Amino acid sequence: MNSIQRRLTLTLGALCCLLWCAGSVAAYLGVRAELVSAFDLALKTDAQALTNMAEESENQFKFDSTGELMPEFDREERPDYFQVWLPDGSTLQRSPALALEGGNLPLKAGTLEAPRFWNLTLPDGLHGRAIGIHFNPKVDEDTPSIPGVPRPRGPLVLVTAFHRGDLDAQLHHLGALLLLVGATMAAATVLVVTIVVRRGLQPLATLAERAGKIDASSLQLRFPLDHAPAELLPIGQRLNDLLARLEASFSRERRFSADVAHELRTPIAELRALSEVALRWPDDGVATQSALKDALNIALQMESIASGLLALVRCEGNLFTARPEMVFIAALFEEVFQPFAAKAQAKQLAVTVDLPKEAGWFADLPALRSILTNLVSNAIEHSPAAGSVRVRIEQNGADERLLISNTTNNLTAEDLPHLFERFWRKDAARTDHVHCGLGLALAHTYAQSLGLKLCAELTNDNEVTFTLSGAPTCRSTKQVEQSPNDCPNTHSAEPGRRE
Amino acid sequence: MRLLFIEDSARLQASVGRGLRRAGYAVDVIGDGEEGLWLAESNQYDVIILDLMLPRLDGLSVLRGLRAKHNETHVLILTAKDTVENRVSGLQAGADDYLIKPFAFEELLARVQALCRRSYQRKNPRIMIGDLQIDTAARLVARKGRKIELTPREFMLVEFLALRRGQVVSRTEIEAHIYADSADLMSNTVDSAICLLRKKITPPGGVSLIHTRRGMGYVMESESA
Numbered sequence: 001m002n003s004i005q006r007r008l009t010l011t012l013g014a015l016c017c018l019l020w021c022a023g024s025v026a027a028y029l030g031v032r033a034e035l036v037s038a039f040d041l042a043l044k045t046d047a048q049a050l051t052n053m054a055e056e057s058e059n060q061f062k063f064d065s066t067g068e069l070m071p072e073f074d075r076e077e078r079p080d081y082f083q084v085w086l087p088d089g090s091t092l093q094r095s096p097a098l099a100l101e102g103g104n105l106p107l108k109a110g111t112l113e114a115p116r117f118w119n120l121t122l123p124d125g126l127h128g129r130a131i132g133i134h135f136n137p138k139v140d141e142d143t144p145s146i147p148g149v150p151r152p153r154g155p156l157v158l159v160t161a162f163h164r165g166d167l168d169a170q171l172h173h174l175g176a177l178l179l180l181v182g183a184t185m186a187a188a189t190v191l192v193v194t195i196v197v198r199r200g201l202q203p204l205a206t207l208a209e210r211a212g213k214i215d216a217s218s219l220q221l222r223f224p225l226d227h228a229p230a231e232l233l234p235i236g237q238r239l240n241d242l243l244a245r246l247e248a249s250f251s252r253e254r255r256f257s258a259d260v261a262h263e264l265r266t267p268i269a270e271l272r273a274l275s276e277v278a279l280r281w282p283d284d285g286v287a288t289q290s291a292l293k294d295a296l297n298i299a300l301q302m303e304s305i306a307s308g309l310l311a312l313v314r315c316e317g318n319l320f321t322a323r324p325e326m327v328f329i330a331a332l333f334e335e336v337f338q339p340f341a342a343k344a345q346a347k348q349l350a351v352t353v354d355l356p357k358e359a360g361w362f363a364d365l366p367a368l369r370s371i372l373t374n375l376v377s378n379a380i381e382h383s384p385a386a387g388s389v390r391v392r393i394e395q396n397g398a399d400e401r402l403l404i405s406n407t408t409n410n411l412t413a414e415d416l417p418h419l420f421e422r423f424w425r426k427d428a429a430r431t432d433h434v435h436c437g438l439g440l441a442l443a444h445t446y447a448q449s450l451g452l453k454l455c456a457e458l459t460n461d462n463e464v465t466f467t468l469s470g471a472p473t474c475r476s477t478k479q480v481e482q483s484p485n486d487c488p489n490t491h492s493a494e495p496g497r498r499e
Numbered sequence: 500m501r502l503l504f505i506e507d508s509a510r511l512q513a514s515v516g517r518g519l520r521r522a523g524y525a526v527d528v529i530g531d532g533e534e535g536l537w538l539a540e541s542n543q544y545d546v547i548i549l550d551l552m553l554p555r556l557d558g559l560s561v562l563r564g565l566r567a568k569h570n571e572t573h574v575l576i577l578t579a580k581d582t583v584e585n586r587v588s589g590l591q592a593g594a595d596d597y598l599i600k601p602f603a604f605e606e607l608l609a610r611v612q613a614l615c616r617r618s619y620q621r622k623n624p625r626i627m628i629g630d631l632q633i634d635t636a637a638r639l640v641a642r643k644g645r646k647i648e649l650t651p652r653e654f655m656l657v658e659f660l661a662l663r664r665g666q667v668v669s670r671t672e673i674e675a676h677i678y679a680d681s682a683d684l685m686s687n688t689v690d691s692a693i694c695l696l697r698k699k700i701t702p703p704g705g706v707s708l709i710h711t712r713r714g715m716g717y718v719m720e721s722e723s724a
Contacts, residue, residue: 258580262552265579266508269600274514276604281521294510427554 024182057140063093087154130161219247259423308438330355379406420444505535523651532556566593619662629721660719669716
């Protein structure tokens, strides 16, 4: 499984172990260099002391005995060794132990300033370290040279070697210590890294746990952000926003389901009740006749609901294909308003229409007709008696907006977001049988399908205004007649004529 | 039996109201919650049939208002709201029964009858007063095995008296429960109805089961006091 915690723990743990190893190795190498350097210094000091024992006297080289001055060469156990060579390569002097064993040290040398050091196996078979130098012995002033006898020339070579057993033991102990400490610290580091990573990722685990508790029935839950780390804050905020939208959406769907149930159940209950009562008591002719009339009206009502729902499904399912054509708004409005004129008059509504004759939109005619019909129906039906209905077009630069306003005495700002929801009605009791709350939802869905924008706002004190905008326009009939090809799908007949 | 039907659908008011009256009930019909609550508090009903989605005051608020004032009238909720939560809310608010729309009219009738029996602490739909048998479910009356034909109003009257057997029922109570929807009630309507009912249910030479308590009302029992 892809785990951030495991990846972090392994990576950090490996890196820390690597660092510990590197540190330990560096420490070991450093200390070793120091120790070897000190050993070499001791070697060099002894070698220099030995060079002082060699002198040139009476036209030959002589070497004093080390004896009491340097007892380390006379030890029986692990003695040090030295050997001095003449310029011709013959041995001038050996250390007592070397002389006893009859061996030779390797002839290698550097200068006094830059001696040569190397590791070797000593004549007694143990590990050792040697130094080799070229040097010129001092001249014995007390014993002058013999005239006529040539003076010896050339530097002598001195090689001295010490046992390095103690040095090796020290290095071994150091190595073991560093290994032990390194391993222990690496293990402790891995443990600490594991704990720290787990603690560091705890907010993420908490977030995941909280998310796991959220389902369709608990969308009201939110992620607590008060103590969230800065890195998780944007994620938490986004998730909370998403949950709020989901909750609202589910709530709308639940409301829709309940509304659909009510809108369908009530007419069915009415149909069933009046049918059963009429069948049980068929002797009452007048009541039976009334029941049949009611049955017909219920059927028409349900047909209207079914049609509305089907139209909504078609629009929302992208099954609707718009066929834009030139539509003159004024003429279309006149056609749409005609069936409502009598009702508007009966309610004594003041209807004012300000639509330029030449105002034309490119839109699907049947869909635009449906939008206007629903908006006009809504305005006429829901205006209180003696209210007003205003219809006009407003210019906004290159855009035109169609506005339909009507008086309202019960709509509030809180209602506006719900106006276009399916089956939403201001009357929670849903007493009205004529309207089921699909008209504005249908108008809105059609508008979206046509690429138009339909919105509602409360304007003035007691007026609601629906604004339809976004359609391509053709401003004047004259423009259309002169260059019909400028306006796609321009209808050649009079405005408002349909095929 | 007197019923109050609180429902905002005009069609249901008409069809169900008509059906209940034809079944022998006196029915008051009202279309909004506020008026319904006022009627329920002002009158004695045997059963209230209550819709939930009402204008002005919703059904649950009407029910809670009634129970808060210790009104014990049986209430049957008749609604399209069918979720478990809705049903639990309704019953916990004090309803005695819950029927979902759409419904069978026969079922509504049967549930109303059951609630009416409960109003008088009776579980058995059959009532025996001496040798008079009254089947409140089948709406039949028989004495000594002989079926007696009664009009719906007469059946309501005998049922009302039988459910309160041994208790004196006043004229006013009879008017309120049986003749509530009668616009042309006369002062001797109840007396005439009782007289006619006595004749129908008393066989020749038989014992009358409906007794007059002068100045108080009528009582139905198998023996005179």
